[in-house]
Amino acid sequence: MTISLRYAARSDVGLVRASNQDSGYAGPHLMLLCDGMGGPAGGDIASAVAVEHLVPLDADSHQAGELLDLLRGAVQEAHADLISLSNDNPDLAGLGTTCIAVMRSGNKLAMVHVGDSRAYLLRDGELTQVTTDHTFVEYLVETGRLTRDQARRHPQRSVLLRVLGDAEGEVQLDESIREAVPGDRWLLCSDGLSGPVSAETIGEVLATVDDPGQVGDQLIDLALRAGGPDNVTVVVFDVVDDDPQPQTDTQIVGSAANRRARLRQAATGDSSPVPPEPTESVQASTPAAKAAALVAGLDSAPAPADTAEEEAVAAQARTELNNRRRRRLRSMIASLILVLALIGAGALGYQWTQSQYYVTTLNGRIAIYQGIPQAVGPVSLSHVVQTYSRPTVDELNEQIQAKLDRTVQQPSLDAARQYVRTTVMDNLVDTPATNPSPEPSPTPTPSPRPSPSERTTPTPSSSATRAQGPTAGRQEPTA
Numbered sequence: 001m002t003i004s005l006r007y008a009a010r011s012d013v014g015l016v017r018a019s020n021q022d023s024g025y026a027g028p029h030l031m032l033l034c035d036g037m038g039g040p041a042g043g044d045i046a047s048a049v050a051v052e053h054l055v056p057l058d059a060d061s062h063q064a065g066e067l068l069d070l071l072r073g074a075v076q077e078a079h080a081d082l083i084s085l086s087n088d089n090p091d092l093a094g095l096g097t098t099c100i101a102v103m104r105s106g107n108k109l110a111m112v113h114v115g116d117s118r119a120y121l122l123r124d125g126e127l128t129q130v131t132t133d134h135t136f137v138e139y140l141v142e143t144g145r146l147t148r149d150q151a152r153r154h155p156q157r158s159v160l161l162r163v164l165g166d167a168e169g170e171v172q173l174d175e176s177i178r179e180a181v182p183g184d185r186w187l188l189c190s191d192g193l194s195g196p197v198s199a200e201t202i203g204e205v206l207a208t209v210d211d212p213g214q215v216g217d218q219l220i221d222l223a224l225r226a227g228g229p230d231n232v233t234v235v236v237f238d239v240v241d242d243d244p245q246p247q248t249d250t251q252i253v254g255s256a257a258n259r260r261a262r263l264r265q266a267a268t269g270d271s272s273p274v275p276p277e278p279t280e281s282v283q284a285s286t287p288a289a290k291a292a293a294l295v296a297g298l299d300s301a302p303a304p305a306d307t308a309e310e311e312a313v314a315a316q317a318r319t320e321l322n323n324r325r326r327r328r329l330r331s332m333i334a335s336l337i338l339v340l341a342l343i344g345a346g347a348l349g350y351q352w353t354q355s356q357y358y359v360t361t362l363n364g365r366i367a368i369y370q371g372i373p374q375a376v377g378p379v380s381l382s383h384v385v386q387t388y389s390r391p392t393v394d395e396l397n398e399q400i401q402a403k404l405d406r407t408v409q410q411p412s413l414d415a416a417r418q419y420v421r422t423t424v425m426d427n428l429v430d431t432p433a434t435n436p437s438p439e440p441s442p443t444p445t446p447s448p449r450p451s452p453s454e455r456t457t458p459t460p461s462s463s464a465t466r467a468q469g470p471t472a473g474r475q476e477p478t479a
Helices: 043-057 064-088 136-142 148-153 199-208 212-225 255-268 287-296 304-353 398-406 413-427 462-471
Strands: 003-012 022-026 030-037 099-105 108-114 118-123 126-129 174-179 185-189 232-241 251-254 357-362 365-376 379-392 408-410
Touching: 003 022, 003 212, 003 251, 022 043, 022 232, 022 255, 030 043, 030 185, 030 232, 043 064, 043 099, 043 251, 043 255, 064 099, 064 108, 064 174, 099 118, 099 185, 118 199, 126 199, 136 148, 185 199, 185 212, 199 212, 212 232, 251 255, 304 365, 304 379, 357 379, 357 398, 357 413, 365 413, 379 413, 398 408, 398 413, 408 413
Parallel strands: none
Antiparallel strands: 003 232, 022 030, 022 251, 030 099, 099 108, 108 174, 118 126, 118 185, 185 232, 357 365, 357 408, 365 379
16 A cells, blocks of 8 residues: 545635735645744745745655654754844844644654644544644633633634744744544644634535645635635645555745745846735835735835845855855866876776786696786786697696696796796606516426327437447347
């Protein structure tokens, strides 16, 4: 299940106020609503500044566990910025803003809240006010000194106990983490809606109108019909699962939209007029009313406070542009120096490798290589300079073969050749000497023995002849 949001932001100046001091924002991962205060010259700036600090958080790269820390840090930065603006510009003294922000990561929603802007949740047809107003009358209600009905009509119901920018030091926020449940509908609104329009009526619109944009339009229309005594801003978002086309656009309304356009013009030098947000026409008869009209873009004359701010922004933009150019130039020079240094180091390193030699084997032969037996990616740092047809590797003993397999480093080509002529040639396999085989001695052949039937006439020895005397040699006659 993939969670996403369908959302819309709407804002209107109302029927009484001269300028819109509310600011709203809706994006894929962030919903904001701020209601500025502190006079016509400061309230719109306060809400817009707060939105500008929080908008960069609208990204899908954040983990659920860091949402509150991110929101808290951005709100504290906005608070410090507002304090600084108030201290530096007397016309902005007393400015401040409420703030309610909801940030999503996966199926988790993180919320921070300060002031009397509200968050409502519609779940299974039941409307619940999620936030608590940080007002004086709410304190009286919680302590049992006022009823809800009395609080709605109390003359000090707009007195806030906690806002951004009212006092130095860290601002105290209400914080919470909640589940993003598919089917839930959320509403963030300023007191321009929750004041004149009852919660029951708000809940009915939320429950019966499907499109978030139409919900926003109808709620603002109800506030205007109820008199529109204040600026009215709403941010509506639905939690949906497996949306085939998740919404990804961003919507910014109210003072933040006008301020962003004015400051963009100041930064770019564009002098074309900024279309003002629709407002009721007022007569700028007092300094406060003139400031309000100028902030809202209703008066053609330049407002001193706004002009000074825009000039400061333009100067800052020019300074930032020059700084970016210098940083870019320094970065390019540093990169070029680094590249040249790497090339020089590589050239020196390669030159050193080519002063080295080693002896090893290649395809069963002894070979001398120039370089080192290494490679940088596909580039080898050595090459063959000489091979030997004899002796072959098979003619070497195992000890020298093992050394050559590991390669034998030599400081020069002559040293490598000398190593082959001496050390390698001294380690040939011992060939046994071929000794002549001895000639075989003749074997004596035994004389044949006479068979019994054979008679051998003995030959008289010389001694017998001498004994017989003259009869020797005569043969006896046969009978």
